[in-house]
Amino acid sequence: MSAPGDKASGKLWEGALDAQHAFGDLDGHRPALLGVHDAFDDTTAYRAELSARVDELVLSDDPVLQHDPQLPDSWWQDLTGALEKVSAVATERVAVRQQYMDRAIPEFVGIPAPAVTCWTSAHADLHWANVTAPLKVLxxxxxxxAPEGFDGxxxxxxxxxxxxxxxxxxDAFPVLGSQAGLAAEATVCAQLLQTVARGDNLTLEVQLRDWAEELRHR
Structure with missing residues (x-):
């Protein structure tokens, strides 16, 4: 990574190192961070990170799943177990801001931002190009x-x-469809509909609008 010297900090810059301190290798389901090297010149900061090699292939070349991977029950158990451990870790890092929810959910989903009953730690970018089988989360x-249920x-x-x-x-994330999960679902739906408005993820537009309609009825 590189950044102007006075901006070489913050959530994304420190994310991998913070994750290593918080989770380690997550019982083998996260590539361990083995080393970090920082360098500087007059105006720019650089960071190189070395992680454990992942031999498994990601389940999709694209975040949007294009085929059913037909994963065994053990894979889903590994995923939910790993994310439960993530959710139990206390952190001051913020993946989803209340201000964003208050603005984006009414605009893109058409309902007031639901109250968040529980904030938990989340991976916050859990899509099919970030997971492998056997399970590694990248x-x-x-x-x-983020609101409870955000990764699911x-x-x-x-x-x-x-x-x-x-x-x-x-089925794996029963919080989805519940009142406790409404804030997370509405936030993710708003995020993806916002990308559609920018011309991305257009293959999901119909399904996302159907989801937004379901959330409005909820």
Whole structure:
């Protein structure tokens, strides 16, 4: 990574190192960070990170799932178990801000931002290009506090083209569909609809709008 010298700090800059301190290798489900080297010149800071090699292939070349991976129950158990350990870690890092929810959910979902009943630590970028089988969860630089159920809601959003996989996500994360999970679902739906408005993730537009309609009825 590189950044202007006076901006070489903050959530993304420190994310991998913070994750290593907080989670280690997460019982083998996270590539351990083995070393960090910082260097500077007159105006620019540089950071090189060395992580343990991951031999497993990611389950999708794209965050949006294009085929049903037909994962065994043990994979889903490993995923939910790892994320439960993540959620139990206290942190001051913030992945989702209340101010964003208050602004984006009414704009893109059409409801007031639901009250967050519980904030927990989350990976915060849990999509199909960030997971492997056997399970490794990659790319931890954005982790931090988010509404309960945020990781499950994110994975669900990126599964919407594959109805069986989306159903598996809902089964694995029973908070989805509950009152406790409404804030997370509405936030993720708003985030993805915002990307659609910018011309990204257009293949998900119909499914996301259907999801937003469901959330409005909830």
């Amino acid at each position: 790319d931890w630089e954005g982790w931090g506090q 809601a994110t994975l669900y959003a990126y599964s919407l083209l594959q109805t069986d996989a989306a159903a598996h996500v809902r």
